[in-house]
Amino acid sequence: MEQKLSVIMAADVVGYSRLMEVDEKGTLAALMAHRQELLDVEVASHDGRIVKLIGDGMLVAFHAVEDAVRCAVAIQRGMRERNATAASDRQMEFRIGINIGDLLFEEGDVYGDGVNVAARIESLAKPGGVSVSSSVHDTLGGRLGMRFEDIGEQRLKNIARPVHVYNIVIDETVVPPSSQGVRENPPIKSNRTLLYVTRFVNLSGNPDQEYFAAGITQDVVAGLSRFSGLNVIVRLPRADPHQPALAAFYTLEGSVRRIGDRVRVNASLTDAEGEHIWAEKFDFGPIDMFDVQDELSRSIPAALNVKIEEAER
Structure with missing residues (x-):
């Protein structure tokens, strides 16, 4: 503890x-x-x-x-x-x-x-x-x-x-x-590594699944925020993440496709130069959607924490 x-x-x-x-x-x-x-x-x-x-x-x-x-x-x-x-x-x-x-x-x-x-x-x-x-x-x-x-x-x-x-x-x-107000690029005071998370994109073709993609994004961000070495910010897809005061930043992007009871989630991590340093595909069978979100909120943050530490070293 x-x-x-x-x-x-x-x-x-x-x-x-x-x-x-x-x-x-x-x-x-x-x-x-x-x-x-x-x-x-x-x-x-x-x-x-x-x-x-x-x-x-x-x-x-x-x-x-x-x-x-x-x-x-x-x-x-x-x-x-x-x-x-x-x-x-x-x-x-x-x-x-x-x-x-x-x-x-x-x-x-x-x-x-x-x-x-x-x-x-x-x-x-x-x-x-x-x-x-x-x-x-x-x-x-x-x-x-x-x-x-x-x-x-x-x-x-x-x-x-x-x-x-x-x-x-x-x-x-x-x-x-x-x-004051809402700023697209806030000044980040911390020396922690900056991780941008873009909202997971809904590829299901069904607008009703937007809430599911949003829920996955929220749970993954909550899992990532528990790592004290990361400063996590949610951004719109492909927003310019330029922060000249920081030595390095990373971007997590993902997509969600749900067809019937099956779900496929893709996630990838890139560094400041746009180089991919991690990618993974997650497939789920006919199980409860909350189980899907719980599993992703554990597995994605755990994998990213390791990969970012390796990249920093």
Whole structure:
């Protein structure tokens, strides 16, 4: 079991079940777009690492409190801009909670009191808002010039001790220009190897299978994000991934073809010069589609981690 002290950000969608009931496919597509174009971008540009995706939510680990808070505010600002152009019944809002605590990694999953507190604090946040524990508030101090609303000690579900919670007043918070809006090429601060993942292409000829290809992409990205040496960003196919500050980057591309109960998935890894360094074909018989996604979320990240380490050496 691996244990790390981290700044933990928990986020999920407000009223996700209601949105899915109204339009399941449209809601999933919108969530994937928000993640790919905003959340993943902001997490990477603030030196964060997605450690777990949970349906409509995510857990992200940061090294510094300032990065976590800046990232959360930038995400909520970005969602306001995106919702401004969406129909009122299709707008999506996130709640975000931030805490400092231990992360325990075991068998591909993450645990710990710090995770539980972050999740409970997130549930107290206002729709479109950010709530933080007193450990985050006190560590940050006045360094970012943010104003906080003190909502006092809170009794959190399944947490024995009361936790003092603060809300960030986002309207009075200044986000640095480098973190405003949606950027196609964010500045990556980390020294970790950069891996771009393009959304797996649906080759089935059936638009209804788009959600399946999106689900595979999401699960593979979640598996890859567990490797601490990788900085994973989801991109549109063939987007220009030019990052002059980085020594090397890699790109994972894939396709999904589903005919009846059979599924074929192709995946390939290329380096910065476009040279193929790994490719694999996965064939599945008539089994549950979630089993397919679970298997790919294990096998592809494991293979890529080895190949990227070999290429770096």
